[in-house]
Amino acid sequence: MRTLNKLSREIAILAVIATLAVFNLFGHGALAPAAGIGGALSFLWLMGVMVWGASAVVRHAEALAERLGEPYGTLILTLAVVCIEVALIGSVMLSGDGGPTLARDTMFAVVMIVLNGLVGLSLLLGALRHGEQSYNFAGASSFLTVLVPLAVFALVLPDYTISSRDGSFTGGQALFFSIVTFALYLVFLSIQTVRHRGFFTEPEDPPVIRHGDASYATWAHGLLLVATLLPIVLLSKKMAGFVDHGINAMSLPAALGGVVIATIVLASEGMSAVRAALSNRLQRAVNLCLGAALSTIGLTVPAVLIIGMATGQGVILGLGPQMQVLLALTLLTCVQTFGARRTNVLHGAVHLVLFLAYLALILEP
Secondary structure, X not given: OHHHHHHHOOHHHHHHHHHHHHHHHHOOOOOOOOOOHHHHHHHHHHHHHHHHHHHHHHHHHHHXXXXXXXXXXXXXXXXXXXXXXXXXXXXXXXXXXOOOOHHHHHHHHHHHHHHHHXXXXXXXXXXXXXXXXXXXXHHHHHHHHHHHHHHHHHHOHHHOOOOOOOOEOOHHHHHHHHHHHHHHHHHHHHHHHHHOHHHHOOOOOOOOOOOOOOOOOHHHHHHHHHHHHHHHHHHHHHHHHHHHHHHHHOOOOOHHHHHHHHHHHOHHHHHHHHHHHHOOOHHHHHHHHHHHHHHHHHHHHHHHHHHHHHHOOOOEOOOOHHHHHHHHHHHHHHXXXXXXXXXXXXXXXXXXXXXXXXXXXXXXX
16 A cells, blocks of 8 residues: 555656657657647646656655755756756757757746746745744855856857857867866866865754655655656657647747747756745755856757857857847846845846746847
8 A cells, every 4th residue: 555655646757758758659640749729738738747757756856855855855856857958958959950959949938937037936935934034145155156147158258259140159168168167167166066065054053844755765756756857858859849830820929939838948947946935945946046046057059069160060159149148137137146145026127027028038139
């Protein structure tokens, strides 16, 4: 009976695996991206299963966070989600289906969703329930110290180099910035996990609402987390086909596809961050949100530049002028928000407004 109860809690994993099998078998026939009710139902099916699977990822990640403590728990979830992103972009690039701006649009979508959408929602809902919330200032400052220069290196600087004129790096520049970006991220990880772990823990001990499942061993939670994430990674490419088809059919901006895919990929991390803020564990939400943005730049940029050099594909990273302004405003607002030491409703509202502005500029550049 106990075994059956455990299996019943993992139905989401089985649903993700079964959906992957069905779409692999029939994805070129009845379940191929198409217009009409059939295509819409297939899209809704995929999205629902992926979000359901993300909820299972959250459950196991939160159990690991409780077992391992901060910052290891959030770091595991952050790196797992970034692996989904890197695998998705890499698989599309290697298949030759992605355009030169694919990596840029996806990375920027992740950064804006995390730094404005998820940060704004977490701060707003957390403040509505608990009033002002505190976090570890040293940890947030460490994240932003690395995030600001890496974001400028990756998404702004390519538009101002004179060796190329299309918002891309030359081979030498790509190699240099791949190495320094990855190296700086490794330095940050050593700070987060070894030298200054205390920067990324709760500044005080508020009441904890535990959501993790204590019925499994720690290794089992890790194994089940990976078992759920892997088919979600593979389903993400199927979802990309539906999104691209829908965007082309409705003549929508191509960058909107990156927003949809990034939203689904970030579903697990987003749910975990919001739940942490609602439980008055703001430091966990900060670790998840700022960690996701930093990991996206620190790991995805080297990966896509190396794939581009290896395959000879052009990779355009530089943003357009309006998005550069929005990125600068977002980074400045993050510095102000996480320099206040305590957050309130106003901080969350400002970040959500910036996120809505980002969506508006995608629809009408």
